[in-house]
Amino acid sequence: MLNNLTARLAKVVKTIRGEARLTEVNTKEMLREVRIALLEADVALPVVRDFITKVKEKALGEEVISSLLPGEALVSVVHRELTVLMGGDYDSRATELNLATTPPAVMLMVGLQGAGKTTTVGKLAKLLRGKKKKVLTVSTDVYRPAAITQLKTVTGQAGAEFFPSSSEQNPIDIARAALDWAKKHHHDVLLVDTAGRLGIDEAMMQEISMLHTALNPIETLFVVDAMLGQDALNTARAFNDTVSLTGIVLTKIDGDSRGGAALSVRYLTGCPIKFVGVGEKIDGLEIFYPERMANRILGMGDILSLIEEAQRGVDLQTEKKLAQNKKDGDFDLNYFKMQIGQMNKMGGLSKLMDKLPAQFQVATNETHMDQAEKSVRRMEGIINAMTPAERAKPELIKASRKRRIAAGAGVQVQEVNRMLAQYEQMRTMMKKLKGGGMMKMMRSMRGLMSGMH
Numbered sequence: 001m002l003n004n005l006t007a008r009l010a011k012v013v014k015t016i017r018g019e020a021r022l023t024e025v026n027t028k029e030m031l032r033e034v035r036i037a038l039l040e041a042d043v044a045l046p047v048v049r050d051f052i053t054k055v056k057e058k059a060l061g062e063e064v065i066s067s068l069l070p071g072e073a074l075v076s077v078v079h080r081e082l083t084v085l086m087g088g089d090y091d092s093r094a095t096e097l098n099l100a101t102t103p104p105a106v107m108l109m110v111g112l113q114g115a116g117k118t119t120t121v122g123k124l125a126k127l128l129r130g131k132k133k134k135v136l137t138v139s140t141d142v143y144r145p146a147a148i149t150q151l152k153t154v155t156g157q158a159g160a161e162f163f164p165s166s167s168e169q170n171p172i173d174i175a176r177a178a179l180d181w182a183k184k185h186h187h188d189v190l191l192v193d194t195a196g197r198l199g200i201d202e203a204m205m206q207e208i209s210m211l212h213t214a215l216n217p218i219e220t221l222f223v224v225d226a227m228l229g230q231d232a233l234n235t236a237r238a239f240n241d242t243v244s245l246t247g248i249v250l251t252k253i254d255g256d257s258r259g260g261a262a263l264s265v266r267y268l269t270g271c272p273i274k275f276v277g278v279g280e281k282i283d284g285l286e287i288f289y290p291e292r293m294a295n296r297i298l299g300m301g302d303i304l305s306l307i308e309e310a311q312r313g314v315d316l317q318t319e320k321k322l323a324q325n326k327k328d329g330d331f332d333l334n335y336f337k338m339q340i341g342q343m344n345k346m347g348g349l350s351k352l353m354d355k356l357p358a359q360f361q362v363a364t365n366e367t368h369m370d371q372a373e374k375s376v377r378r379m380e381g382i383i384n385a386m387t388p389a390e391r392a393k394p395e396l397i398k399a400s401r402k403r404r405i406a407a408g409a410g411v412q413v414q415e416v417n418r419m420l421a422q423y424e425q426m427r428t429m430m431k432k433l434k435g436g437g438m439m440k441m442m443r444s445m446r447g448l449m450s451g452m453h
Contacts, residue, residue, distance in 0.1 A: 009037050009078075009298050027059050027074070034078065044233060044264040047085065055081050079294050087266050087273060087290035096287075097128075097274065098246065101218045104136070104182040104190040108215060109249075110208055110239055111223035113196030116251035118147060120223050120277055121193045122154025123285035124249075133188040135160035138178035140171035140211060141195040151193050157282045161187070171195065171207060172214050179215060192217070200238045212243045219246045221274065224265065226253040236269045245269065250288075251277035263297075266290075333391040336423050337383045378411060382419045385409040394420060 012033045031052055038048045058077045099105045107124070109117050118139070125135045137155045141147035148165055155162040163178040175192055182190040194211060197204045212220060222236055222245045239245060248265055253276045266273050273288040383391060385408030390397050397405070397420065406413045 009034065012037070024060070027056070030074075031056055031059070038263070041263070044268060047264045047267045050267070051081060051085055075298075079298055082263075082294040082297060083291045085263060085267055085290075086293055087288070098218050099133075099189070104179070104187045105219070106179065106190045106192065106215045106217040107219040107221060108192050108194065108212060108217040108243075109221050109223055110194050110243065110245075111196055112200075112225075112235055113144065113198055115196060115223045115225045116277060117196060117223045118150050118193050119154060119280070120249055120251060120275075120285065121151060121191050122158050122282055123277060124275070125155055125160035125191055126158035126282050127285055128189050129159045134186065135189045135191060136163055136178065136182045136185075136187040137161070137191045137193065138163040138174060139165055139193045140174045141193060142167045142169060142171055142174075143195050147193070147195070154282065160191075172210055175211055175215055200235060205238070205242045208239070209242055220244065221247050221249050222271070223249045223251060226250045226276075233264055233268050236265055236271070240269050240271060245271045247272050247274035249273075249275045249277060249285075253278060333383050333386065333394055333423060336426060337380065337391070378409070378415060379419045379422070381409040382406075382411060382416055394423065 012030055015030065015033075034055070035048055035052050038051065039045070055078055058081070059074050097105075097107075109121055109124075111117050118141075121137055125137055128135050135158070137151055137160055139148045139151040141151075142165070148167070152162045152164075163181055165174040165178075171194075178192070179190060192211070192215060194208060195204070220243050222239050224236060236245070236248065248269070248271050250265070250273060265271075273290075276286050276288050278284045278286060382405060385405045386397070390401060390405070397416075402413050402416045406416050409416075
């Protein structure tokens with residue numbers, strides 16, 4: 001996500017930190033680099049101008065100039081202003097859903113066709129189910145073929161309840177019937193999926209306005225594709241003028257190398273970004289924290305989100321086994337396989353790497369990352385082709401066994417040799433970790449991933 005911007009700004013941050021003193025000349029040069037990076041990321045020009053002006057004022061102010069470490073102080077200013085740009089101060093309450101109403105809390109999802117509204121409804125239902133909420137979903141999209149069926153499918157995946165509708169019905173009638181059902185059956189939340197169009201038109205806006213009046217939702221969330229860039233901003237303002245949005249969900253943010261909408265949409269609409277959609281999986285919806293996103297954009301990583309993901313996605317029984325193995329110093333291939341499984345539950349290598357600080361990330365591109373992901377899947381296949389005895393005692397695996405394992409996994413013998421070598425690296429890492437060498441392990445992990453071709 002925002003890969004190019006992160007790379008550019010991380011480089012600028014590194015340069016700033018290295019400055020023993022700040023002058024008007026070197027500050028101007030650094031701010032020029034920040035400005036170019038933001039514009040290349042498709043951040044709206046008025047947003048860039050305002051951001052640079054505010055940073056410049058503070059950069060030449062007493063707080064930075066009189067600091068013992070002016071470079072660090074300026075980085076702090078850039079970080080703080082980036083946080084404010086995307087949603088305010090360090091208080092994350094603005095990003096939380098408002099459920100303070102008599103149930104059901106109605107949430108109206110609006111946006112253009114193709115933005116990912118229906119998928120987002122499913123993801124949001126999953127998130128709310130995780131909070132022990134009784135959720136009902138309904139589709140008022142009577143125009144797009146299979147829209148209702150698609151919502152029924154993702155609702156089932158989320159473990160929520162679905163209110164049926166058909167293309168012959170009127171959207172307002174569907175919405176009222178679903179609300180009545182939700183009240184009678186004591187649902188906590190009603191998620192309403194609406195029709196999108198390929199562009200903003202009067203009929204669409206009129207229908208959204210009527211739905212809003214009929215439902216009086218506590219949340220009206222605008223779902224927008226981050227890859228739309230500047231167009232996303234115009235669309236957001238049009239919807240906000242019609243129904244007074246309460247929040248924004250940015251989708252497909254992991255698929256865009258620019259993603260400037262993430263930095264512009266809050267500033268230009270005044271609406272908080274509440275969630276970002278990542279990937280296709282039903283649990284691919286993250287709460288948006290401005291400060292954490294600022295960390296990631298500046299190459300500082302997002303360790304808090306990584307920990308929260310681990311707590312959500314990791315199987316506790318497996319984790320207990322891993323902890324026991326680590327305690328016993330028992331780093332066999334069963335342990336290695338469990339580690340791969342836990343990593344996959346947290347979204348795989350790419351998702352983990354995205355949240356690590358820049359110094360722990362491998363300088364890589366999307367193609368390299370895809371190769372690394374495939375390499376991990378091959379490793380798992382090779383381990384699955386082994387006998388329990390071979391997994392428990394890898395030293396048993398000699399030439400004839402390697403040939404059998406390679407045939408069983410559908411790979412070359414060299415792949416088996418490479419996997420065993422990487423297992424040995426992992427084993428060494430875990431011994432370092434046992435001795436408290438976390439930083440050493442992180443550096444070793446960087447080297448391990450660089451070898452995944």
